[in-house]
Amino acid sequence: MASKVRLYVDQPLGEGQTVRLDRDQAHYLFSVMRLGPGAVLTLFNGQDGEWDAEVALADKKGGALVCRTLTRPQGSPPDLWLMFAPVKKARTDFIVEKAVEMGAARIMPVLTDYTNAERVRGDRMAAHIREAAEQCGISYLPDVTEPEKLARVLDHWPDGRRLMFCDETRLGAATSLATEPRQPWAILIGPEGGFSGGERERLAGLPYALPVSLGPRILRADTAAVAALALWQAALGDWA
Amino acid sequence: MASKVRLYVDQPLGEGQTVRLDRDQAHYLFSVMRLGPGAVLTLFNGQDGEWDAEVALADKKGGALVCRTLTRPQGSPPDLWLMFAPVKKARTDFIVEKAVEMGAARIMPVLTDYTNAERVRGDRMAAHIREAAEQCGISYLPDVTEPEKLARVLDHWPDGRRLMFCDETRLGAATSLATEPRQPWAILIGPEGGFSGGERERLAGLPYALPVSLGPRILRADTAAVAALALWQAALGDWA
Numbered sequence: 092m093a094s095k096v097r098l099y100v101d102q103p104l105g106e107g108q109t110v111r112l113d114r115d116q117a118h119y120l121f122s123v124m125r126l127g128p129g130a131v132l133t134l135f136n137g138q139d140g141e142w143d144a145e146v147a148l149a150d151k152k153g154g155a156l157v158c159r160t161l162t163r164p165q166g167s168p169p170d171l172w173l174m175f176a177p178v179k180k181a182r183t184d185f186i187v188e189k190a191v192e193m194g195a196a197r198i199m200p201v202l203t204d205y206t207n208a209e210r211v212r213g214d215r216m217a218a219h220i221r222e223a224a225e226q227c228g229i230s231y232l233p234d235v236t237e238p239e240k241l242a243r244v245l246d247h248w249p250d251g252r253r254l255m256f257c258d259e260t261r262l263g264a265a266t267s268l269a270t271e272p273r274q275p276w277a278i279l280i281g282p283e284g285g286f287s288g289g290e291r292e293r294l295a296g297l298p299y300a301l302p303v304s305l306g307p308r309i310l311r312a313d314t315a316a317v318a319a320l321a322l323w324q325a326a327l328g329d330w331a
Numbered sequence: 332m333a334s335k336v337r338l339y340v341d342q343p344l345g346e347g348q349t350v351r352l353d354r355d356q357a358h359y360l361f362s363v364m365r366l367g368p369g370a371v372l373t374l375f376n377g378q379d380g381e382w383d384a385e386v387a388l389a390d391k392k393g394g395a396l397v398c399r400t401l402t403r404p405q406g407s408p409p410d411l412w413l414m415f416a417p418v419k420k421a422r423t424d425f426i427v428e429k430a431v432e433m434g435a436a437r438i439m440p441v442l443t444d445y446t447n448a449e450r451v452r453g454d455r456m457a458a459h460i461r462e463a464a465e466q467c468g469i470s471y472l473p474d475v476t477e478p479e480k481l482a483r484v485l486d487h488w489p490d491g492r493r494l495m496f497c498d499e500t501r502l503g504a505a506t507s508l509a510t511e512p513r514q515p516w517a518i519l520i521g522p523e524g525g526f527s528g529g530e531r532e533r534l535a536g537l538p539y540a541l542p543v544s545l546g547p548r549i550l551r552a553d554t555a556a557v558a559a560l561a562l563w564q565a566a567l568g569d570w571a
Contacts, residue, residue, distance in 0.1 A: 318561035330546035
């Protein structure tokens with residue numbers, strides 16, 4: 092099925108509003124997707140809903156679109172954070188892409204005791220988030236935070252937010268999610284080497300934390316992220 | 332955490348049994364993993380359980396191991412098939428890797444009306460399955476079947492097997508899995524372009540088929556595969 096091109100823009104959207112394109116956007120629309128004057132595409136900016144817009148000027152160095160019709164009101168994801176320990180670059184890219192598709196509102200790289208702290212590139216993560224949002228049909232961009240130590244994140248944990256942590260040493264707790272309250276949540280995926288003993292002890296003692304098993308096999312971090320997000324969305328999120 | 336090397340071998344395992352290595356296995360163990368005589372690793376062959384084995388002879392062209400102790404009895408996955416429409420090569424690799432980690436017993440490429448039928452390489456899939464099995468700690472290898480048309484697979488559907496199909500046009504059925512019977516199942520993930528109208532109609536009319544929603548966002552095929560497998564495992568499989 093040929094579907095309309097979707098583009099995130101960092102500009103106001105509204106009826107008759109002109110949207111200027113930068114060189115990269117123009118290259119994508121006019122050279123890669125081969126749109127010309129009069130072609131209609133979908134725009135969103137994370138605030139003003141989803142708009143049909145028409146190509147008014149196609150130019151290699153820029154160009155302009157004009158907003159025509161609001162096609163969907165502004166959407167927002169469930170209040171869910173995905174915390175993960177950054178791994179190798181390609182896997183981190185996958186985790187970010189998957190978190191967007193699976194409807195996380197905030198993506199938080201956290202450094203754990205066993206994190207092999209390769210540098211996390213914020214610009215690279217932001218580009219992946221934009222692209223995944225364009226592709227999966229949402230009209231918002233999930234936040235992304237700067238990498239922070241897990242201990243520090245827990246030190247400043249907000250009131251009223253639950254934490255589901257995926258504990259590979261635990262069995263058989265997966266189904267208990269259905270009886271949990273609908274409220275702000277976070278999901279924490281451990282690094283490929285697992286949590287340290289100290290981390291596991293601290294997490295197990297937190298009154299707002301719920302350990303959840305992801306079965307008897309060892310999952311890669313990106314697999315674990317999708318699996319955990321699926322269980323949460325089906326029980327407590329916008330799949331339920 | 333440094334963990335023991337795990338190796339799949341296509342040879343009998345038993346106490347005192349000698350296992351000859353081919354050139355590729357020898358290269359992996361002695362050059363890549365840098366094991367030497369006396370080193371202990373884990374072997375499995377899909378039939379005889381999991382064994383500790385010792386390097387008896389390390390040689391670039393081959394070498395030999397000797398089985399010492401049975402460390403785990405032979406395991407087997409739940410009776411679950413994963414059917415998917417092959418997509419681009421890298422995504423197909425991911426689907427196969429994920430299916431193994433998530434505990435599918437059989438991996439079945441199926442050709443749908445909208446499948447962009449790039450050639451599926453059986454040898455490549457088999458290598459990915461072996462590698463994923465070594466990595467995720469299982470002692471069996473999931474089957475993989477030759478690509479077949481979806482219509483033909485449905486024409487010859489076995490008695491007593493249910494089919495969960497992931498229908499992007501459907502909302503709100505995710506939680507109903509928990510009340511389904513534990514029996515043989517298959518999961519069907521559509522191609523990125525979705526099922527055709529004819530396919531959707533046929534699937535919806537099958538008495539053994541259950542449509543399940545994977546939420547309001549458009550998921551890539553590999554994301555959908557992990558999400559569907561997670562819901563099934565948590566409700567009806569070996570995570571429950």
